[in-house]
């Protein structure tokens with residue numbers, strides 16, 4: 001199926017130096033979008049944009065800073081045209097540990113990027129999309145938002161908040177031609193998942209499940225590749241998904257199955 005409605009649209013992808021963000025930028029560029037490859041990792045954004053070539057542009061952006069988000073969104077629109085697609089892929093896992101052992105600074109970091117960052121971008125871009133009467137917002141949350149997982153209290157709570165914010169924006173903007181969809185990946189091959197899977201036996205437990213920790217594993221038997229998430233995002237921002245909004249699409253190889 002050839003996707004329509006993406007060619008020549010300007011897309012802002014945050015966290016685009018990362019695994020899922022870069023795969024998404026690649027997917028959207030392949031569909032003909034003009035892509036702002038945005039990340040706090042400026043070198044990483046440059047590398048990804050260089051690999052994508054002509055229609056990709058590196059942008060240094062720290063999503064936690066509302067002033068910087070506002071200025072960057074305006075600058076992207078001035079240079080590349082009105083943003084028709086926003087993909088919030090910037091995120092941090094934070095330290096995986098029981099809640100009773102978490103530090104204040106970790107709360108600030110995880111909620112700063114995953115919640116405040118999503119809010120800053122949805123507000124700045126959503127306002128402009130609503131004025132123009134069109135646009136699509138995707139937030140990459142996590143299946144951790146819907147499953148209570150050991151050691152992921154901060155991360156899961158932040159992703160649940162990002163999901164709520166995105167759905168709420170979708171509700172408020174639906175009458176202005178703006179759609180929003182949350183994508184909830186399961187464990188995906190990336191530096192983020194490797195940070196979590198480096199412990200002996202951890203990867204096996206991720207795949208097969210861990211009854212002691214009420215984890216069901218991944219019934220499909222493999223971690224996702226970033227491209228598995230990006231291809232779903234490509235579909236969701238296209239005209240083929242025109243009737244989808246204020247909803248969550250889980251892409252986790254069946255992990256959300258309850259034990």
Ligand SMILES: NC(=O)c1ccc[n+]([C@@H]2O[C@H](COP(=O)([O-])OP(=O)(O)OC[C@H]3O[C@@H](n4cnc5c(N)ncnc54)[C@H](O)[C@@H]3O)[C@@H](O)[C@H]2O)c1
Pocket residue numbers: 014015016017018019020021038039040041044061062063064088089090091092093113117140141142143184185186187188189190191192193
């Ligand atoms: N990898 C997984 O297993 C997995 C599973 C579920 C959800 N997710 C979510 O998918 C998204 C992408 O994760 P990934 O797997 O590609 O991880 P990743 O670590 O490869 O990418 C995350 C990117 O976000 C960027 N970033 C961090 N703080 C930022 C900030 N303040 N401003 C701008 N950019 C910032 C990082 O520089 C990095 O490039 C994240 O939101 C993550 O929570 C990942």
